[in-house]
Amino acid sequence: xxxxxxxxxxxxxxxxxxxxxxxxxxxxxxxxxxxxxxxxxxxxxxxxxxxxxxxxxxxxxxxxxxxxxxxxxxxxxxxxxxxxxxxxxxxxxxxxxxxxxxxxxxxxxxxxxxxxxxxxxxxxxxxxxxxxxxxxxxxxxxxxxxxxxxxxxxxxxxxxxxxxxxxxxxxxxxxxxxxxxxxxxxxxxxxxxxxxxxxxxxxxxxxxxxxxxxxxxxxxxxxxxxxxxxxxxxxxxxxxxxxxxxxxxxxxxxxxxxxxxxxxxxxxxxxxxxxxxxxxxxxxxxxxxxxxxxxxxxxxxxxxxxxxxxxxxxxxxxxxxxxxxxxxxxxxxxxxxxxxxxxx
Amino acid sequence: xxxxxxxxxxxxxxxxxxxxxxxxxxxxxxxxxxxxxxxxxxxxxxxxxxxxxxxxxxxxxxxxxxxxxxxxxxxxxxxxxxxxxxxxxxxxxxxxxxxxxxxxxxxxxxxxxxxxxxxxxxxxxxxxxxxxxxxxxxxxxxxxxxxxxxxxxxxxxxxxxxxxxxxxxxxxxxxxxxxxxxxxxxxxxxxxxxxxxxxxxxxxxxxxxxxxxxxxxxxxxxxxxxxxxxxxxxxxxxxxxxxxxxxxxxxxxxxxxxxxxxxxxxxxxxxxxxxxxxxxxxxxxxxxxxxxxxxxxxxxxxxxxxxxxxxxxxxxxxxxxxxxxxxxxxxxxxxxxxxxxxxx
DNA sequence: CTGTTAGCGCATTCAA
DNA sequence: TTGAATGCGCTAACAG
Numbered sequence: 001x002x003x004x005x006x007x008x009x010x011x012x013x014x015x016x017x018x019x020x021x022x023x024x025x026x027x028x029x030x031x032x033x034x035x036x037x038x039x040x041x042x043x044x045x046x047x048x049x050x051x052x053x054x055x056x057x058x059x060x061x062x063x064x065x066x067x068x069x070x071x072x073x074x075x076x077x078x079x080x081x082x083x084x085x086x087x088x089x090x091x092x093x094x095x096x097x098x099x100x101x102x103x104x105x106x107x108x109x110x111x112x113x114x115x116x117x118x119x120x121x122x123x124x125x126x127x128x129x130x131x132x133x134x135x136x137x138x139x140x141x142x143x144x145x146x147x148x149x150x151x152x153x154x155x156x157x158x159x160x161x162x163x164x165x166x167x168x169x170x171x172x173x174x175x176x177x178x179x180x181x182x183x184x185x186x187x188x189x190x191x192x193x194x195x196x197x198x199x200x201x202x203x204x205x206x207x208x209x210x211x212x213x214x215x216x217x218x219x220x221x222x223x224x225x226x227x228x229x230x231x232x233x234x235x236x237x238x239x240x241x242x243x244x245x246x247x248x249x250x251x252x253x254x255x256x257x258x259x260x261x262x263x264x265x266x267x268x269x270x271x272x273x274x275x276x277x278x279x280x281x282x283x284x285x286x287x288x289x290x291x292x293x294x295x296x297x298x299x300x301x302x303x304x305x306x307x308x309x310x311x312x313x314x315x316x317x318x319x320x321x322x323x324x325x326x327x328x329x330x331x332x333x334x335x336x337x338x339x340x341x342x343x344x
Numbered sequence: 345x346x347x348x349x350x351x352x353x354x355x356x357x358x359x360x361x362x363x364x365x366x367x368x369x370x371x372x373x374x375x376x377x378x379x380x381x382x383x384x385x386x387x388x389x390x391x392x393x394x395x396x397x398x399x400x401x402x403x404x405x406x407x408x409x410x411x412x413x414x415x416x417x418x419x420x421x422x423x424x425x426x427x428x429x430x431x432x433x434x435x436x437x438x439x440x441x442x443x444x445x446x447x448x449x450x451x452x453x454x455x456x457x458x459x460x461x462x463x464x465x466x467x468x469x470x471x472x473x474x475x476x477x478x479x480x481x482x483x484x485x486x487x488x489x490x491x492x493x494x495x496x497x498x499x500x501x502x503x504x505x506x507x508x509x510x511x512x513x514x515x516x517x518x519x520x521x522x523x524x525x526x527x528x529x530x531x532x533x534x535x536x537x538x539x540x541x542x543x544x545x546x547x548x549x550x551x552x553x554x555x556x557x558x559x560x561x562x563x564x565x566x567x568x569x570x571x572x573x574x575x576x577x578x579x580x581x582x583x584x585x586x587x588x589x590x591x592x593x594x595x596x597x598x599x600x601x602x603x604x605x606x607x608x609x610x611x612x613x614x615x616x617x618x619x620x621x622x623x624x625x626x627x628x629x630x631x632x633x634x635x636x637x638x639x640x641x642x643x644x645x646x647x648x649x650x651x652x653x654x655x656x657x658x659x660x661x662x663x664x665x666x667x668x669x670x671x672x673x674x675x676x677x678x679x680x681x682x683x684x685x686x687x688x
Numbered sequence: 689c690t691g692t693t694a695g696c697g698c699a700t701t702c703a704a
Numbered sequence: 705t706t707g708a709a710t711g712c713g714c715t716a717a718c719a720g
Binding site for chain 2: 705711712
C-alpha cells in the first residue's frame, strides 16, 4: 500500500519531490535525490492509487471499448473472429500507449454516458453503433470518441469513424458475379437491427447492376434470422427449383461458411448448384470447402487505426480525415461458378 | 458533473442524506425526503465519481480479466473462438453483477500485481497462467483470484481454478482411436510455453495406451511451431510413406482444422490417408470437411463458472470445490478412419 | 531545487 | 431522521 507520502519519508524528501520524479519533471530535482527516490520507488513496488488520480485530475487513463450488440445475442455470434481480432489489436495498442481497457457490451446509450461520467474516461471506442445513438452520444459526451463501423444519420457533426468501403465492397463482388454470368442473386444481411454497413454493401450491389443496365430489386435484400435453424431452412430454400437464384451474396464469411456447410450436409454442391460469396476474408473463408470467394478487409488494422485516432484526439493533435474508410478488394477462390448461358 | 453535494443542495438536504438514499439505507431517511432525493438524482442523471469511491473505500468495482499469452503472439491466434466465447460470457456476467471489466493481456506477473494495486481491483480472473506465475500472484495479491485453465506447480495453496478434465479428454479420444484400430499416433500440443493442459491431455493419451498394454512414447508429443508455414510443412511430413503415423491427435480444433485444410490443398484425403482429431468442439470442427471428431468442452460455461466463483469469494461466501474440472466427452464425426488390419 | 497546502467527491463516524 | 466533519492519495499552485 505504499503511497507517495511513505516513499517520501523513506527517501527523506517531500511528497512533491517524489511526485516530480514520478512525473519526469527532472528539471526540478537534483540528480542525487532523483536516484535515491527512484530506488525507493522500485524497492517498495510503488503503484499509484488510480482512484486518487482520477479524483485529483477528474480524468482517468481508461479507454472505454464498447461493443454495441443486439440485446439477446447468441453466444455463437461472439465466436466471430472479427470481434476478437479487432479487440486484440486495440487492447495491445491501448496498453502500449499507457492506457487501460474497460470492456463493455451494451445496446443502451445511457449506459455509455453513465460509464463515461463515472469513470472519467479518457476516451471511447464504440463499435457497431446505430446512427441515432451516435448522435445522442456525440451531443452529450465531452471526451474524445472514435467509432468503428458505424453509420451516422446526420451530417451536423464531425464523427471520427473507422470503417470500410462497404459500398465499394458490395459493388466489387457483384461486378465479379456479373462477370461470371450471374444475374439472379440474393443479398444476405447479417442482422435486422443495425443495418448501416449492410445497407451500403447492398447499394454497391445495386450500382453494379445499374452499370450493366440491369436492376437488382430491393426485394433481393434479405436479413438473416437469429435462429440457426431458420437460417439453414432459408439457405436450402434458395436452391429450390422454383427459385431462380444462382448466387448468394453474404455480408459475412461467418454466415457464408455456415451456408456452405449446410449445403454440403444436404448434398448440394457449391458452386456447381449454387454460388456463394462471403465478406471479411477471415479464417472461415479459408477453412470451408470450396474456399470462399470473398471481400477482403483487415479487422486488426481497423482497431489499430481507431486507437491511433483516439490517441491523437486525446493529445489534441490534428486528425485527418475524420472518416477513414479502409480499402477492400475481392479475393477470388472457389465458391463461384462461371455460368455459360446467362440466367434470367 | 453532478455530485452528491449538488444533489443535496437541489433537494434541500444534506449530503449524508443523499448518500443514505443512494446506498439504500432507507431506515435513516423519511419516505418524503427519499422520494424527493430520488427524483433529483434521476433528473440530474447523477453518476458517482468512481475515483472518489475508490479513494474512500480503497476498493473498486473493477474485475481484472487477464489473458496470459506468449509475448509475440500472432494476431491470428486471437481469432481462436475460444477466447472470445469465454470473454463474452464473462463480460456479461460481470456486468450483471454490477462490476466492470478491465481487460489486459500480458505474460508478466508484475504487471498483474501493479494492476491490482493501482486499481484496487475487487477481483481477478486469470486465464492460461503458467504454474510458477500462479504461485507468485497468489503469495502477493490480497484480492480474490480465480484462475481459468491453469495448472499449478505447488500444492501449498488452495487455488481457485476452473479447468477441464484435460487428462480424461486425452484419454477418451485416444481410447476411441485405439478402438478404431490406430496404434501409431502423434499428439500435437498448442504451444511450447504454457503446457499445463497439453501435458495433462497427453498423459491421458498414454494412459489409454497402457490400458491396452501398449506404450505411447514421450517422443510422440510434438509442440506446434508458431509459424504457419512451419506447421504446414510438419503436417505434410506426417503423411510421408516413411512415417508410420496413422492419426494426428490435436490439442485444439483450430490447428486440427488448419491441418485438414492443408491436407486438402495437397490432395491428401482425410481420413482415408490420415486420421485427425481435434479438441474443443467449436465452430471450426463443424465447418471443415470432413467434420472433426473432437473432444467437447463448453468455453462459455467456463467463463460463467469462473465469474460466479469470483463473486462468491468477493462476497465471502463459501466456494466448493476450489478446483472445478468441467466434464468432457468425445464427439464422433468424420475425421477418423476405421483401420481394418491394425497398423504397427 | 525543495517543501507546504488546498481540494478533488465520496464514505463514514459522530453529533444533534 | 438529519447534518457536520474527517480522511482516503494524489495533483498542482504556491511559497521558500
